[in-house]
Amino acid sequence: MDLPLNNGNKKTLSRLGSSSRLSPHHQPLPAGVPPLPSKYKAFPQKKPERLEDVRSNGWLDAMKSSSPTCAYLIKDFTVGITSDDASIAYSIWMRKYPSAIKSIKQIMELAYNRKIAVFLDYDGTLSPIVDDPDRAFMSDEMHLAVKNIATYFPTAIISGRSCDKVYELVGLTELYYAGSHGMDIMGPVSNSMTDDYLKCAKPTNQRQGNEVGLLQPARDFLPMIDEAFRTLAEKTKDIEGVKVENHKFCASVHYRNVDERDWPSVAQCVHDILEDYPHLKITHGRKVLEVRPVIDWNKGNAVEFLLNSLGMNDCADVLPIYIGDDKTDEDAFKVLRERGCGFGILVSSVPKETNASYSVKDTSEVMEFLKLLVSWKKIESV
Numbered sequence: 001m002d003l004p005l006n007n008g009n010k011k012t013l014s015r016l017g018s019s020s021r022l023s024p025h026h027q028p029l030p031a032g033v034p035p036l037p038s039k040y041k042a043f044p045q046k047k048p049e050r051l052e053d054v055r056s057n058g059w060l061d062a063m064k065s066s067s068p069t070c071a072y073l074i075k076d077f078t079v080g081i082t083s084d085d086a087s088i089a090y091s092i093w094m095r096k097y098p099s100a101i102k103s104i105k106q107i108m109e110l111a112y113n114r115k116i117a118v119f120l121d122y123d124g125t126l127s128p129i130v131d132d133p134d135r136a137f138m139s140d141e142m143h144l145a146v147k148n149i150a151t152y153f154p155t156a157i158i159s160g161r162s163c164d165k166v167y168e169l170v171g172l173t174e175l176y177y178a179g180s181h182g183m184d185i186m187g188p189v190s191n192s193m194t195d196d197y198l199k200c201a202k203p204t205n206q207r208q209g210n211e212v213g214l215l216q217p218a219r220d221f222l223p224m225i226d227e228a229f230r231t232l233a234e235k236t237k238d239i240e241g242v243k244v245e246n247h248k249f250c251a252s253v254h255y256r257n258v259d260e261r262d263w264p265s266v267a268q269c270v271h272d273i274l275e276d277y278p279h280l281k282i283t284h285g286r287k288v289l290e291v292r293p294v295i296d297w298n299k300g301n302a303v304e305f306l307l308n309s310l311g312m313n314d315c316a317d318v319l320p321i322y323i324g325d326d327k328t329d330e331d332a333f334k335v336l337r338e339r340g341c342g343f344g345i346l347v348s349s350v351p352k353e354t355n356a357s358y359s360v361k362d363t364s365e366v367m368e369f370l371k372l373l374v375s376w377k378k379i380e381s382v
């Protein structure tokens with residue numbers, strides 16, 4: 001069943017070809033989800049029979065395992081181990097996901113005669129994870145490293161935050177931005193783009209003098225997300241430490257600062273609200289529940305879209321590199337792995353299941369890797 005998003009304009013982006021997976025306006029809804037009504041408010045607020053309790057539907061387990069800081073290990077390893085065991089397990093894991101820094105020579109060989117495109121997640125990748133999402137800033141050194149990388153390679157930030165918020169935090173006009181987990185893309189405009197890709201009234205890419213366009217495949221969900229955000233904020237306001245953010249095409253319910261004994265209340269509250277929104281779903285991030293439209297569009301689609309619109313779709317010529325730390329970044333790692341084109345680098349200091357090919361420990365290693373890429377490019381171009 002196709003979801004008639006966006007004013008019935010059936011034109012697709014010509015550069016994307018005919019793949020329905022890439023078409024932002026024909027996202028199939030999962031089986032059993034009713035079509036989105038044209039007037040969302042008129043939709044009967046069906047209250048389905050009570051879903052499984054959050055304890056049995058896996059939400060609580062996912063909440064407990066999000067953002068592990070010490071010896072939380074994946075299923076091939078043991079939980080509740082000593083720090084020595086943890087470092088052995090990490091070393092074993094690193095054999096499968098080697099350090100991108102130590103593998104720089106191998107990466108440069110892969111990049112030989114190919115154009116690199118760089119995709120960067122924001123939180124936990126460019127800025128360290130902190131308790132207050134409003135204070136997640138990049139260091140000056142990281143800011144410079146990102147600016148330099150964008151001088152040499154097409155670079156995009158792909159974030160769960162709204163496009164405006166991440167642009168405000170990064171403040172670099174030479175980058176492309178995809179906010180709301182890829183549902184709000186500020187990217188390059190080419191002549192072959194159709195009306196689906198809105199040309200931005202205010203070109204932000206001043207340094208390169210390029211026009212910038214917007215792609216918003218979940219545009220019709222805006223009123224619904226806004227209403228859900230307000231309900232989530234209202235209903236969770238008495239749980240100490242909860243913070244709810246509106247990221248335009250998704251909403252984030254943070255529980256990092258909530259006493260662990262109250263996590264079931266957070267989960268139950270969000271779960272109960274979502275029963276009234278069959279067009280919204282939950283994904284798990286680092287101590288955050290992300291509420292987003294059920295459409296099949298994620299950070300992986302955003303990467304594919306940007307590669308297409310940058311004219312960098314030919315695997316023989318292009319090496320896309322995606323760096324991220326979160327579960328939502330796995331969608332992008334998976335796309336690169338499945339295309340057999342480019343690779344992901346996971347930011348993690350503990351073993352995790354991942355579709356990335358390499359790893360770095362933390363944001364300072366991300367910065368070191370970005371600097372290495374720039375140094376290599378400088379040497380190569382003399």
Ligand SMILES: O=P(O)(O)OC[C@H]1O[C@H](O[C@H]2O[C@H](CO)[C@@H](O)[C@H](O)[C@H]2O)[C@H](O)[C@@H](O)[C@@H]1O
Pocket residue numbers: 121122123124128129130131132133134136158159160161245247252254256285286287288290326328
């Ligand atoms: O895709 P990202 O750029 O990584 O954004 C994902 C979420 O990041 C932010 O939350 C995370 O970072 C916060 C600041 O360090 C931290 O306090 C929080 O616990 C993390 O989940 C952001 O606030 C979320 O809205 C994003 O979805």
